[in-house]
Amino acid sequence: MADGPAADSEAPSLGETTNSTTVTAEGSELERTIGLTGGLTIGIGTMIGAGIFVFPGLAAGNAGPAASASFGIGAVVALLVALPTSELATAMPKSGGGYYFISRGMGAAFGAIVGISLWLGLVFATAFYLVGFGEYAVAVLIEIGVPAPAGAGPIGIVPVLGVIFGLLLTGISVAGTENTTKLQNAIVSLLLGILAVFLGFGVLDALGVFGTESTPETYAPFGIGPVLSTAALVFTSYLGFAQVATVAGEMKEPGRNLPLAMVGSVVVVGALYVITIFVATSAFPSATLDGFGETAIVEVARSYLGRPGAIAILIAGLLATVSSANASILSASRALYATSRDAFVPQSVSRVNLKYGTPHLALALVGGPTVVLVGTGQTELLAEVASFLHLLMYGLICITLIVLRRRSPAWYQPSFTVPGYPIVPIVGGIASFAMIAFMQPLSQIIGAFVIVSAGGWYLFYARDVTIDAVVNNE
Amino acid sequence: MSNTRVNVLVPIDVLSGETIPEPVIELLSGMDVTLLGYHVFPEQTATEQAHDQFHEKVAAELAAYEARFESHGGTVQSRSVFTHDKADTIERVAVEERTGTVLLLNPAPKIERVLVPIRGAVNVDRLAGVTAALAATAGLEIRLFHVTDEDGVEAGETLLADARQSFVDAGVNEERLTTEVAVAEQPIEALKSAADTTDFVIMGEHEPSILDIILGEASTKVADSSLSPVLVVRTGKHKNTESE
Numbered sequence: 181m182a183d184g185p186a187a188d189s190e191a192p193s194l195g196e197t198t199n200s201t202t203v204t205a206e207g208s209e210l211e212r213t214i215g216l217t218g219g220l221t222i223g224i225g226t227m228i229g230a231g232i233f234v235f236p237g238l239a240a241g242n243a244g245p246a247a248s249a250s251f252g253i254g255a256v257v258a259l260l261v262a263l264p265t266s267e268l269a270t271a272m273p274k275s276g277g278g279y280y281f282i283s284r285g286m287g288a289a290f291g292a293i294v295g296i297s298l299w300l301g302l303v304f305a306t307a308f309y310l311v312g313f314g315e316y317a318v319a320v321l322i323e324i325g326v327p328a329p330a331g332a333g334p335i336g337i338v339p340v341l342g343v344i345f346g347l348l349l350t351g352i353s354v355a356g357t358e359n360t361t362k363l364q365n366a367i368v369s370l371l372l373g374i375l376a377v378f379l380g381f382g383v384l385d386a387l388g389v390f391g392t393e394s395t396p397e398t399y400a401p402f403g404i405g406p407v408l409s410t411a412a413l414v415f416t417s418y419l420g421f422a423q424v425a426t427v428a429g430e431m432k433e434p435g436r437n438l439p440l441a442m443v444g445s446v447v448v449v450g451a452l453y454v455i456t457i458f459v460a461t462s463a464f465p466s467a468t469l470d471g472f473g474e475t476a477i478v479e480v481a482r483s484y485l486g487r488p489g490a491i492a493i494l495i496a497g498l499l500a501t502v503s504s505a506n507a508s509i510l511s512a513s514r515a516l517y518a519t520s521r522d523a524f525v526p527q528s529v530s531r532v533n534l535k536y537g538t539p540h541l542a543l544a545l546v547g548g549p550t551v552v553l554v555g556t557g558q559t560e561l562l563a564e565v566a567s568f569l570h571l572l573m574y575g576l577i578c579i580t581l582i583v584l585r586r587r588s589p590a591w592y593q594p595s596f597t598v599p600g601y602p603i604v605p606i607v608g609g610i611a612s613f614a615m616i617a618f619m620q621p622l623s624q625i626i627g628a629f630v631i632v633s634a635g636g637w638y639l640f641y642a643r644d645v646t647i648d649a650v651v652n653n654e
Numbered sequence: 655m656s657n658t659r660v661n662v663l664v665p666i667d668v669l670s671g672e673t674i675p676e677p678v679i680e681l682l683s684g685m686d687v688t689l690l691g692y693h694v695f696p697e698q699t700a701t702e703q704a705h706d707q708f709h710e711k712v713a714a715e716l717a718a719y720e721a722r723f724e725s726h727g728g729t730v731q732s733r734s735v736f737t738h739d740k741a742d743t744i745e746r747v748a749v750e751e752r753t754g755t756v757l758l759l760n761p762a763p764k765i766e767r768v769l770v771p772i773r774g775a776v777n778v779d780r781l782a783g784v785t786a787a788l789a790a791t792a793g794l795e796i797r798l799f800h801v802t803d804e805d806g807v808e809a810g811e812t813l814l815a816d817a818r819q820s821f822v823d824a825g826v827n828e829e830r831l832t833t834e835v836a837v838a839e840q841p842i843e844a845l846k847s848a849a850d851t852t853d854f855v856i857m858g859e860h861e862p863s864i865l866d867i868i869l870g871e872a873s874t875k876v877a878d879s880s881l882s883p884v885l886v887v888r889t890g891k892h893k894n895t896e897s898e
Binding site for chain 1: 669693694695696697698699700701702703704705706707708709710712713733734735736737738739742743746750751
């Protein structure tokens with residue numbers, strides 16, 4: 181990739197943001213090291229675990245073949261939010277993503293609530309991915325013929341495996357292993373390769389290339405309501421594009437790479453999800469898929485490609501759920517850092533341990549609550565609460581964009597602007613809040629409880645916090 | 655070209671306790687020095703986060719080094735960078751500062767004997783210029799060194815004879831200049847054992863880029879095993895990295 185303009189090879193001056201570094205007010209530099217591939221990997225790697233490897237069975241059970249429309253709706257909403265997020269990120273390429281934009285655009289109270297609920301939203305999301313991982317780990321054990329341990333059915337083993345792996349991932353993060361980016365890149369490439377083969381074969385088969393065309397089932401057997409509530413459920417599959425913004429301070433050429441990585445990752449995974457559901461519902465009736473549970477896609481692969489296909493998808497499922505969980509742990513730690521920098525939570529929370537170079541306390545505050553939630557093993561509940569907390573932020577991101585465009589402060593100079601303003605952020609904001617309305621009552625109650633608690637924390641701990649101005653052009 | 659000032663980039667990981675030995679500071683006092691205080695943080699840590707906590711410490715350490723360089727009459731400036739990728743950072747700063755050389759730090763109790771491995775004729779003039787600039791301020795013994803296989807001895811002798819002339823022309827004291835052609839199957843091993851008996855190494859940036867010399871396995875072996883500082887002379891063309 182060619183470096184940008186000639187000015188790039190001059191030493192940057194104080195407070196300047198170039199394509200490859202940021203100079204802080206104190207005169208130090210922050211190297212930008214994540215390229216477009218790295219950004220796409222964060223987005224796709226975070227999202228891909230859920231939509232393909234956990235949800236197809238549940239979604240088809242709820243909405244029938246129209247589950248593909250549910251995923252489509254999710255993709256549209258995600259895109260409507262990804263575009264405003266991109267604009268804000270190019271105007272404020274700093275660590276913290278959505279939290280940073282909202283706290284700078286809408287003030288301390290909104291900032292504190294979003295910061296805390298983003299952290300917990302990512303904790304719920306990580307727990308959800310780890311339960312999915314547990315499902316795949318158990319399915320692998322069954323596939324290779326290991327009998328379930330006496331006295332504990334698979335239902336008990338899933339959370340146990342999830343908890344063990346959650347602790348392991350947290351430990352690895354605290355140890356600050358190098359080359360996790362390269363590993364993550366390799367995993368995501370491998371996943372995309374496996375899925376391309378599997379989905380390519382499945383689509384050809386479903387269209388009748390290899391024999392009789394599959395019998396179409398009624399598209400939306402349960403009507404439009406379940407399609408929308410399923411869209412709300414599976415929206416967890418799209419939590420990830422905004423995670424790209426949490427590393428905005430470390431992206432090379434942020435003006436170009438941030439929008440491309442966010443929009444690109446939503447488009448890629450959205451297309452994969454819709455095709456996956458199409459293939460899955462062509463292979464089996466929805467009720468059968470529902471019966472297969474979280475690992476339904478393994479049975480779909482088995483029906484097309486036999487045991488090798490099932491094994492490939494099992495491995496892919498393990499990799500995908502781990503990659504999602506890992507990426508979310510890192511994002512959650514970034515979110516905690518961003519809130520602690522502004523003193524909404526104690527600053528000691530994000531202290532970096534020089535021996536490992538990592539914020540061990542922040543990582544523990546992500547890993548700890550995560551494994552507790554994994555222990556519940558409640559896939560759908562964890563997913564919906566995670567979505568609830570993210571959707572709140574997404575809605576506020578859209579409002580922030582409109583507020584900043586109207587206020588137009590001098591520092592607000594995005595290099596990417598939302599097409600179709602103001603329609604896109606208005607519809608994106610309304611759609612985000614509407615998604616919340618279609619969730620199960622219990623998820624709504626827990627989500628609301630988290631937000632009220634975050635508000636309480638703000639009033640109790642951080643009411644007199646004032647946030648620094650945006651420091652792009654100090 | 656003997657009197658051209660040479661600028662040198664000195665990357666130093668102060669937070670990991672890396673230090674610049676006093677003899678090195680002395681040796682570099684005739685050069686334009688850019689200190690690059692850096693620390694590599696894993697991806698789990700935002701560079702901003704690391705900066706908030708450590709920038710004062712890094713700045714203080716760099717200021718102390720600046721004072722030491724200046725007390726030897728050197729010209730020095732410093733930059734500090736928090737990064738996830740050492741290679742990206744060093745390459746970028748070297749290009750921005752247009753530095754001709756990069757110093758890899760190692761302990762150096764004294765600097766008297768200098769090894770200059772010569773691989774080919776390509777970069778000899780630049781190596782000669784840099785060596786002359788360094789040797790002007792200190793009475794250094796310079797050993798030009800070429801590793802080859804059995805068939806290449808004659809060519810190696812010729813190469814070093816020509817190189818020797820270039821070094822003398824550049825202003826290196828003829829009496830303190832020796833040459834040696836070594837025959838070895840493993841060039842790296844031969845280079846390592848030669849470096850073991852010297853205090854300082856000046857080597858060119860050849861096919862493997864400067865990054866390979868700094869970070870690649872071969873040169874890390876040289877730098878690690880020689881345990882003496884290595885001054886890498888960059889080739890003229892400053893290509894941008896393609897690291898992604």
